[in-house]
Amino acid sequence: MELDSPSLERASSRVEPGVPAEARAERPADAGRVLDRTKLLAARLKAAGSQPYLASALYSLTVVPSYGVPSMGVDRHWRCYVNPAFVDATPVFELAAVWVHEVAHLLRDHHGRAGLLAPELRHDHHRINIAQDCEINDDISALPSNALRPSMFDLPDGRMFEQYLPGIPPSRHQPECGSGAHGHRMPWEVSDAARVSPVEAAAIRRQTANEMRAHAKARGRIPAGWRRWADEILEPTVDWRRALTGAVREAASWASGAVDYTYQRPSRRGSAVPRVVFPSLRRPMPRVAVVVDTSGSMGDGELRAVLGEVAGVLRTVGIGRNRVTVLSCDADVHAVRRANTVGDVVLEGGGGTDMRVGIEQAMRTQERPHIIIVLTDGYTPWPESRPGNVRVIAGVVGEGADPPPSWIETVTIPLDQVSAGQH
The missing domain is CATH 3.40.50 (Rossmann fold)
Incomplete structure (x- = not known):
């Protein structure tokens, strides 16, 4: 998810323990800070508290500090790459919304669905990412004002990204949510961190959908997009x-x-x-x-x-x-x-x-x-x-x-x- 932040240019000579070697090699000399894990995980706790049906999915993500990712992004193996400077510059309530945004790409199997697009559309992963953000963000209220939404392109809320894609023009916006969204492997994605297998991912999706349905019965408050997604997972139709x-x-x-x-x-x-x-x-x-x-x-x-x-x-x-x-x-x-x-x-x-x-x-x-x-x-x-x-x-x-x-x-x-x- 691409968000503007002047703090991404802060200088620091400290090296974050656990940062992959390739991420350190790509890091600009004047960028980055030690990852504030306390703040980042507090934001995840807040996200899980406000939307408890997402807790299992949120805690299935493996955090990987990275100076290559602009803000936060995910790969298809449920690794969440986080820029330490982005965490420093972003309030906890907005970080919580970004957590929800990134896990939504994985729960909704955006990378799998992107692979089914016509070949002439699959190569433009920026437009795909924009359309996916539009599908997700109309259900998230706490995101920053510059987060991509359907209304920015004169499109209605409540649609799937495949329906948004034809209406997304070439844009100056360059969201980068990683291969967990559009399916294209990014340079900052690594291969040695813990991963979630496709079978485990399917189980997480089904568990999350069941928790959404139970939450809706008890409290009746589920965003429309998530309610539609849960119904599709539990009562699937043939694609x-x-x-x-x-x-x-x-x-x-x-x-x-x-x-x-x-x-x-x-x-x-x-x-x-x-x-x-x-x-x-x-x-x-x-x-x-x-x-x-x-x-x-x-x-x-x-x-x-x-x-x-x-x-x-x-x-x-x-x-x-x-x-x-x-x-x-x-x-x-x-x-x-x-x-x-x-x-x-x-x-x-x-x-x-x-x-x-x-x-x-x-x-x-x-x-x-x-x-x-x-x-x-x-x-x-x-x-x-x-x-x-x-x-x-x-x-x-x-x-x-x-x-x-x-x-x-x-x-x-x-x-x-x-x-x-x-x-």
Whole structure:
């Protein structure tokens, strides 16, 4: 968490015992003080006292003094890096709020969720960090006035960072909460301090969620963001991005396992039999057709957002864009083209809805696909049976429509999460 503080430039010749060697090497000659652990831990005690349901998580953090971190930051192993000069310059009540802020990144699994973003978004960890701070800070009242909040970007409170991200412009703000937030390892993060394993982290999250629910029943005072988070932990819904990635990955593995014979590369066994050419076995690279529902019930912004997610999923699975064909379809097929980027896709249509014609057209393309992905709101008739030996995956945007046939692998895409996919 980045906070301005002139005290970060205070000079001191004392060396803090226990500071990692790499942190000491990176420390400016005129910066730093001995870490005031009494003040820092008093702030943690205050944070745990004001929000007792966070106590288990707060006390799971390992404190690591660091002159490289601007203020406080966390890595994905639940180490909390603290600049001693920042502790000196910050009142205890604000330090308590920063403790809550940093542990929130870990409890909400921000680094894990950041890894699910489209590749073109993942590299900009400053924008991701800003969006994550907006998700957290609207539930924390004691933070300093310059802490990042949704209102600074004309965004509403109460949303997830994936929803905030498209509305975050390039900014002069440079928050740095560490790999525990945005997933990028920072130079001041070390590897020899105590760590919390992923299994232990999952247990901490569940314990914290149970304590929140118990606290809400007894006192009824839980910030809305934390209440929503606890409900998701205790009654989880399937993340559609993970489900879609898993479905495409499994279908791609299935397709690439369908070996066939080819004479383009003769078998090496043929050398043992003169004048006889033996075929070799080949493992095909999957081809994908994406049928996009462009009927009047589907919004253009929603379509492009979901299409951007699918493009990211295909890249993650390793299917190159030269293997992907996109078809725009309502009651008829309006555009068929090989798509290099989402911007190349022509979304034409706006009439009725019949995804059967899109699937049939995909099967008639020159290079028959191994996988067909259909993006639709679900209000469409479907083929009566699987089209040949082809896997069909339906990404159904929104709820209310009748489910596709059982032979279609279906992933439900909630409307309120669509905006997180494309910027």
